[in-house]
Amino acid sequence: MAKYRTGLPQLNGKVFLADGGLETTLIFHDGLDLPEFAAFDLLKNDEGRGYLENYYLKYIDLAHRYDTGFILESATWRASPDWAERIGYSARELEDFNHKSIDMLVELRDRHETATSPMVISGCVGPRGDGYNPAELLTEQEAEDYHGVQIGTFADSAADMISAITMTHSAEAIGIARAAAAVGMPSVISFTVETDGCLPTGQPLKEAIIEVDSATDHAPAYFMINCAHPDHFEDAVSGGASWLDRIGGIRANASRMSHAELDQAEELDDGNPVEFGHQYGALKAKLNNLRVVGGCCGTDHRHVEEICKTFAASGQTRAA
Numbered sequence: 001m002a003k004y005r006t007g008l009p010q011l012n013g014k015v016f017l018a019d020g021g022l023e024t025t026l027i028f029h030d031g032l033d034l035p036e037f038a039a040f041d042l043l044k045n046d047e048g049r050g051y052l053e054n055y056y057l058k059y060i061d062l063a064h065r066y067d068t069g070f071i072l073e074s075a076t077w078r079a080s081p082d083w084a085e086r087i088g089y090s091a092r093e094l095e096d097f098n099h100k101s102i103d104m105l106v107e108l109r110d111r112h113e114t115a116t117s118p119m120v121i122s123g124c125v126g127p128r129g130d131g132y133n134p135a136e137l138l139t140e141q142e143a144e145d146y147h148g149v150q151i152g153t154f155a156d157s158a159a160d161m162i163s164a165i166t167m168t169h170s171a172e173a174i175g176i177a178r179a180a181a182a183v184g185m186p187s188v189i190s191f192t193v194e195t196d197g198c199l200p201t202g203q204p205l206k207e208a209i210i211e212v213d214s215a216t217d218h219a220p221a222y223f224m225i226n227c228a229h230p231d232h233f234e235d236a237v238s239g240g241a242s243w244l245d246r247i248g249g250i251r252a253n254a255s256r257m258s259h260a261e262l263d264q265a266e267e268l269d270d271g272n273p274v275e276f277g278h279q280y281g282a283l284k285a286k287l288n289n290l291r292v293v294g295g296c297c298g299t300d301h302r303h304v305e306e307i308c309k310t311f312a313a314s315g316q317t318r319a320a
Helices: 022-029 039-044 046-065 081-087 091-112 140-155 170-182 205-216 242-246 259-264 273-286 301-313
Strands: 069-073 119-125 161-167 187-192 222-226 247-252 292-295
Touching: 022 039, 022 046, 039 046, 039 091, 046 069, 046 091, 046 301, 069 091, 069 161, 081 091, 081 140, 091 119, 091 140, 119 140, 140 161, 140 170, 161 170, 161 222, 170 187, 170 205, 187 205, 187 247, 205 222, 205 242, 242 247, 247 273, 273 301, 292 301
Parallel strands: 069 119, 119 161, 161 187, 187 222, 222 247, 247 292
Antiparallel strands: none
């Protein structure tokens, strides 16, 4: 049974950590081969599950040490029908993987949640296409139908919420938000932005957030930005406009490279973790409702710890 589905604690003011770049950590640090970048494939055996558990434990330790909450994000960014078919899994096997991913997080929460470190279980949904380049734009209905399969599985699990990560266009985000609302699941929409702070389609972040809210009657609990370096979207979130209050989380890249450059990179660019943490402090000053902080491509627990240090130095890890 879901614990926080009807009342997400990250909406109450306390800072919650997210993890870092799961797939880049597993590939570049752990030396694993992930077919189609699909971390859920590790759940096929105990050895793979062990890698995932060890990954999460590093962030759970940070949450305990800095008295923050933690978003336990499932390793299911690629666990949707099209991607599973490419890897060779059936619809039944895919459903089983999605359930296994949440069951593992429930076990971790049962062992490690404390009064000062509440842990929310999130079912992670990725884009139907490429998270960098939306070669095929979905309609709102196509997105609702497609992602409704995975979201329906999460609704029948102990997941507290849905997080749609690396969304490249507003129609897909709208479809996901509607599919989640239809099964009573709170959702979070996280947009990918380019070096100019706009979505890969060229749509400004402001317009995308307003469009999703308008089309879904403000269904998402909040919005996030991910898969871009803070330098890429700092200007887009400046100015203090009211729409910025809808941004509740950031999972930035460690690298300043563009998505095209990252696609061609053969070595990991993990940037400067200390600088990364300081940049989050500057973003917190711009975004009144920034509560969920973590990383994306190239980041690991070092980057998230530097965010914790920056926030702790200014007393920002405590409830506002």
